[in-house]
Amino acid sequence: MKTYDFDEQIDRCGTGCVKYDQRQATFGTDDLLPMWVADMDFRTPDCVFDAIRRRMEHPILGYTSLPADYFRVAARWITERHGWTPREEWMGFLPGIVPGLSFAVQVFTEPGDEVVVQPPVYHPFLHSVERNGRTLVFNPLRIVDGRWEMDFDDLERKLTGHTRLLILCNPHNPGGRLWPRDTLVRLARLCAERGVTVVSDEIHADMALGGRRHIPFASVCDEARDHSITYMSPSKSFNMPGLITSYYIIPNPGLRNRLAAFLEKSELNGGNIFAYEATRAVYLHGREWLDQMLAYVQGNIDLVARFLAERVPAIRPMLPEASFLVFLDCRGLGMEGDDLQRFFIERVKVGMNDGRMFGPGGEGFLRLNVACPRSTVEEALRRMEAAIAER
């Protein structure tokens, strides 16, 4: 068995890499450790390069259809990893999940309809609603015993005769929750009863931590299966989001046909040669890399938890159950809004996502990306400790 080296420091500067090359534009300075955009500073798995290299040996990169076994391979992966077997005919290619959110809003709602999101949540959820002229409705998450929970009393009130969609982040970004089965069932039943379709963004699904398992929303009950749209992708878990590859799973034929027709008429139902090859490759050969990567990330998360508890207790990490993002509760520092963000940029010199971008409930939080060598995490923690001590 090959052991992968996640300690390796790789210079990403000058590659058009958003995380590094957009520091000046985003933070107003290049002089900070970038721990924001949700991709990894780890080498993308070898099997991706092997597959792409093999394809490049052929001298023509012409129009190319999806490999015949594409969805069979993806469905097998989902069965083995998540214990749910989607049928191949439920699945279709999607050119990115963020675009897919916007498509769902356009297809399943009319201008003025209400779409519910559960902040603090991945900011494109908000944009997909607002930029399409629909009404954004917040059903904020609540912190209960140190974890984010859904507020069903609030949701019951927020689902009105005008609500058409709820966009679910499962697992949740930035909260790191793997939603438990009873929460998903309750959500499914309530939404089905009110005629609301759930769009379940499951891009972080493959990255459950600590022996936990992700539960696909559509798998939990009949109501969930029949009133949902699921989006999945290997792009985030295998560190290849630059390839742009994802897919939908929609068991309900009525919903599926509507989205498929939209994609077809917009000529958005196909990807690129390398994305096809890479997706097949990781689902067939990527498991070992993924599991080693997750064990390494768990080590980084444990380090953050230990270090902050011992040396910077004013910052309290919300420990993720999935993925590599740690939402830091910085409210104990006594700084707010721009002051907090400025302090971390100018004094700590670590670039993180400002919690406010994720909507209500994100104030006072920063999102730290720990998918990087441990030495980078150590450096970020040292900088936090030093800057806070001398404040």
Ligand SMILES: Cc1ncc(COP(=O)(O)O)c(C=O)c1O
């Ligand atoms: C919840 C969630 N959805 C979607 C994406 C991005 O999806 P894509 O790159 O396929 O557009 C991210 C990236 O951070 C994410 O966290």
